[in-house]
Amino acid sequence: MKNTMTRTAITLFIFGYALIATNCKKPETTPTHPDNPGDSILTGIHPDSVADRLHFLNTTKIAGSIPDAPANNSLKISFKDTLFLLDTFVQPVKFFHTDKNENVAGIYVQIFIGGSGGIFESSYYYDVPETTPGSDSISIIYIGFKEDGFVPPPGCLINIAPYDEDKKIIAEATRPLVITEHEEVNNPGNNGSCGLVTPSDESWVWETTISYAQAGKLIIYEPGVRYDYDNPNPQHTGQDILGCCIEGESHYGAECLSTDSSNQRILNFATGYSINSESFKFFDNGRFHRITIEKSVNPAPEESDFCGNGPGVVKDKISAVTYEGNWAIETTPPYRRWDTKWLSLLTTSSSDPLGGFGNAGGYIHQLNCRMKPPVLVLIEPGREGEGELIKIYDRVNDDRSKRWFPFL
Structure with missing residues (x-):
């Protein structure tokens, strides 16, 4: 009762x-x-x-x-x-x-x-x-x-x-x-009450990505969660790096490859990479502005003690990367029986010299403003038809003050 x-x-x-x-x-x-x-x-x-x-x-x-x-x-x-x-x-x-x-x-x-x-x-x-x-x-x-x-x-x-x-x-x-259920997107590019184009003080903010890309295995990516470079799973193990301890001194580099195997040591480094946040602003002139906050945890073997028993030294790096580009809505044959609108994102410039973290867009599966906050769901098929990514975004005001609601 x-x-x-x-x-x-x-x-x-x-x-x-x-x-x-x-x-x-x-x-x-x-x-x-x-x-x-x-x-x-x-x-x-x-x-x-x-x-x-x-x-x-x-x-x-x-x-x-x-x-x-x-x-x-x-x-x-x-x-x-x-x-x-x-x-x-x-x-x-x-x-x-x-x-x-x-x-x-x-x-x-x-x-x-x-x-x-x-x-x-x-x-x-x-x-x-x-x-x-x-x-x-x-x-x-x-x-x-x-x-x-x-x-x-x-x-x-x-x-x-x-x-x-x-x-x-x-x-x-x-x-x-x-x-x-799937909601037909008649005019997803409009700047009305429900469209990709938002008021000047709102953005589409990444909430989660669900991956079915590894032989049907479910992997969930959350903002701020660190993932192993070689095994993008929260239960990561980092990476192992070879060094050596010669006459009580720690070394790292080519000499460790040629030294006697009794001097070689392997340390585990808790390396990883995560996207702490991602947000989009779409403009009615067909341009978009995107910002990602990216965190990498990088190994520092030259500062590590290969004569000791502890883990290797790692260094955190947090970067804010901005992207500018063009967006468009393309009509396609049905995907998953009903999705016929593809959001195309073409990045034309990035503040990262290496290009940053890419996002090609996806099929618009949901553009739902009945939800509070409004939700955008994009489906990006995997390469050669292997798996897919489901990317979920919430439309919130830029100071995030309206992102949480009392639990009453």
Whole structure:
């Protein structure tokens, strides 16, 4: 049984969707499946039918209801009023905390649907731990919805209860749940309320990239997460470099290749590379401005002690790289059955002498301004048809002040 505050909130949501929910008390018996003639759910859809299609990177099902949560919290979340889930792909839901006691280690998730007997909940809830690294103040949970043609009914709600490292619930909030199937982009280049061209004080800011490029293996890239050069996975091991210790002195270079093997030493260097941020501004004259903040962690073998047991010395380098170029929308044969608009990005100049980190654009799978903040999803197929990258951007104001919303 949920607490009174949560039940009241859920009921108000149901009324807002014009569903009949005159009794906020949970029925004494669990609603039957819609295939059962005795089903009393107004929509004819059992909450389990929705819950079964939720998709997470890692989760456990628990029978029953989510335990009660405390009344007050200072958490913030990355979306405003409604949780819009993209079809097919998982997407990040982020939590921001300033109180160390509210550091989110995972969430509980349960589905509700309004019915003629009141508020019906799924027969189980999910325990979803955080599986991708965030930061000291940001926790990230990935949620998706399996694509099989099923559409949740209007008024479907998702209850989210973040918990800490001890599995103690921090807070609880209920939001409408909407699945956003592919949305046809009629004029994605316009500068109106929903287009690539943004007001002067807004930008498209990179949120995450989901890669299926390595034989179907899922790899997620987040802003600020460091990846190994040779193995772009958060569980990186750095790189090993050969040096030598000759008569108690550390050396690195050609002499170590010719010295006796008993003098040779190998040190591990925690090297890596990450994109800390990426943002775009598109202009109605067909030009774009792009900025990336890039961090590289480079080996310094000449400063390392190959006679010791410690790791090699590394040096951090953070660079702000600017790009200018041309953008265009090209109509193409359908990709993934429906995507027919390709955003072409042609970089004409960069502040990095070596060219910087490239971005060729991609198929516009979503340009959705019903989401708050608005979302742009680009799909970039891999080379020779091997895998693909799903790149997700949020449209936010440049000072980022409207990027977080109270978790109430």
